[in-house]
Amino acid sequence: MVGCRRLILLSIFLFIVGSAVLLVIVTLFVAVLVLAASVRVDSQSFLPIDCDDVYRHDNTSSSGVYIIYPGGPTTPLHVYCDMDTNGGRWTVFQRRMDGTENFYRPWKHYKTGFGNVAGEYWLGLENIFLLTMRKKNELQVDMEDWAGGKASAQYSSFSIDSENAGYRLHFGSFTGGAAGDSLMEHNDMKFTTFDKDLDQWEHNCAQHFLGGFWYGKCHSANPNGMYAAQSAIGYSNTLNIWRTWKSQNSLKTIDMKMRSIATCTCAL
Incomplete structure (x- = not known):
């Protein structure tokens, strides 16, 4: 028991x-x-749309490669963020620095992007469109000549239309910079590549000037033109030039960047 x-x-x-x-x-x-x-x-x-978001999330962020999400959480995008120039927060969408990347490319490459974001690259027209659709942006173009001289050009606003509209370029007033305004004749122009002619010339500006850009008839700025060392001149304006600064002389470096000035309520 x-x-x-x-x-x-x-x-x-x-x-x-x-x-x-x-x-x-x-x-x-x-x-x-x-x-x-x-x-x-x-x-x-925290899914940053652009480099402005990256900086606002952590204002100690330094210049370098980051991941942003202009197209939403399922489409991460590597980009170079310039956190040093003129207050930082710049999303760099075009950069030339050493001639290692070929910029004479077809439409599909300019649409999706190419190159190495740690070096020379083009972010892609579709990505640029998404960035400018999600937020209102300003534009800055920085450049350097072969003697070490540097200059920039600033514009009050920057956006492009969708592919259906030829990724047409829009920018606001020229607000300053020693480089001068070489983009004026490119405003409201569609993008042209050697295999898709949307310019206003009877021929193809991209084929003739060896780049892809918002050509009109044809250019006073050709940042995606042929890279030639040591301030080459001539070549019928096929070089990467900014005419109001160095006329037809090739540039050692040039980059184009945008920065948010206001959030857009646009839906994806």
């Missing part, structure tokens, strides 16, 4: 202990799930 009672008490004790252990295990498991979910939510809560 005593043995049975002890056995019953032992069973009750083991049941209580087992239940407590099970409760602890379940509690820990639920806590882990909650923590994991919170981590996922936190990691997804």
Whole structure:
């Protein structure tokens, strides 16, 4: 009788202990799930549209390559953010610096982008369109000659239309910069490549001037033209030039960048 009672008490004790252990295990498991979910939510809560968002999230961010999401959470995009020039927060969409990248490309390459964002690259017309659709932006173009001289050109606004509209270029007033305004004749122009002629010339500006750009009849700026070392001149304006600064002399570096000036409520 005593043995049975002890056995019953032992069973009750083991049941209580087992239940407590099970409760602890379940509690820990639920806590882990909650923590994991919170981590996922936190990691997804910050999806920067552009370099302005990157800086506002962390104002100690330095210039370099970052991931942005102008097209939404499923389309991450690598980009170079300039956090140093003129207050920083610039999303660089075009950069020439050493001639390592070929910019004489077909439409599909200019649409999607090409190159290495840590070096020379073009971000892609579709990505530029998404960036300017999501926010209102200003434009800055920085350049350097072969003697080490530097200059820039700033514009009050910058946007482009969709592919259906030929990625037509729009920018506001020239607001300053020693480089002068070489973009004036390019305003309201569609983009042209050697295999898609949307310019206003009877021939193809991209074929003739060896680049892809918002050509009219044809250019006073050709940042995507042929890269030629040591301030080459001539070549029928096929070089990467900015006419109001260095006339027909090739540039050592040039980059085009945009910065948010207001958030747009436009839906994707």
